[in-house]
Amino acid sequence: MPIDAIKSSASNPASGTLETVTLRRATAADAPALALTGAATFLEAFTWMLPGADIVAHALKNHTAEAYAHYLDDPNTRITLAVSGSPVVFPNEPGSVVGYAMVCTPDLPTIDVLPTDLELKRIYLFSRFRGAPVLRADGRPISDLRPAQALMDCAFADARDLGATRLLLGTHAENARAIAFYHRNGFIEVGTRTFQVGKQQCCDLILARQL
Numbered sequence: 001m002p003i004d005a006i007k008s009s010a011s012n013p014a015s016g017t018l019e020t021v022t023l024r025r026a027t028a029a030d031a032p033a034l035a036l037t038g039a040a041t042f043l044e045a046f047t048w049m050l051p052g053a054d055i056v057a058h059a060l061k062n063h064t065a066e067a068y069a070h071y072l073d074d075p076n077t078r079i080t081l082a083v084s085g086s087p088v089v090f091p092n093e094p095g096s097v098v099g100y101a102m103v104c105t106p107d108l109p110t111i112d113v114l115p116t117d118l119e120l121k122r123i124y125l126f127s128r129f130r131g132a133p134v135l136r137a138d139g140r141p142i143s144d145l146r147p148a149q150a151l152m153d154c155a156f157a158d159a160r161d162l163g164a165t166r167l168l169l170g171t172h173a174e175n176a177r178a179i180a181f182y183h184r185n186g187f188i189e190v191g192t193r194t195f196q197v198g199k200q201q202c203c204d205l206i207l208a209r210q211l
Contacts, residue, residue, distance in 0.1 A: 021098060021129060021147060023154060026079035031068040033097040034079065038063035041099065041124035046197075049174060054198025076118065077104040078158035082125060082147055099125030101151040103158045106168055111191040111206055118164040120155050123148070152185055160211050167211055170195065170204040182207050 039059035046055050071077045082099035106119040129147050159167045170193060171178050187207035195204045
């Protein structure tokens with residue numbers, strides 16, 4: 001599904017207005033926004049399970065504009081953004097990045113990585129947009145599709161377009177919500193790794209899906 005053909009809507013409880021989300025490809029100019037959104041969504045996702053100081057330290061180290069600029073310089077990296085607002089309704093407002101999916105060269109040293117593997121390094125979305133209906137560009141809803149699934153579908157399409165035959169990912173072993181989502185999308189467990197978050201050593205599951 002083309003990423004420029006999807007938008008999502010959600011109500012804004014503060015203003016009562018209808019928010020929209022569009023999906024588009026990230027460019028080098030989006031690196032600062034990716035850093036901010038990456039840090040914020042990571043904090044939102046893991047604040048319940050990890051000490052605050054450790055997740056802040058992790059975000060400061062890994063979610064920087066320089067890190068995302070480096071990723072975007074790699075031809076094997078594709079990042080799809082979920083951006084608030086609609087360029088059709090609000091052509092003079094750039095909107096804000098509220099989530100993204102990033103496919104890149106694998107960094108998973110504990111398993112045998114194949115030449116045609118890519119990694120779904122990150123797929124993040126602010127929780128307020130999880131249940132929003134996804135609409136086509138003309139405003140018609142896409143039945144039973146939500147923003148996280150739209151981002152995942154784009155990740156699959158990007159990986160295939162880059163020539164991958166398998167998509168890998170790592171996720172915290174206690175992140176039951178994420179693991180269930182990945183299982184619904186056909187991922188299976190193929191290994192584990194340890195993952196450092198600040199001073200905490202965490203256990204990740206490594207999952208894979210054939211494309």
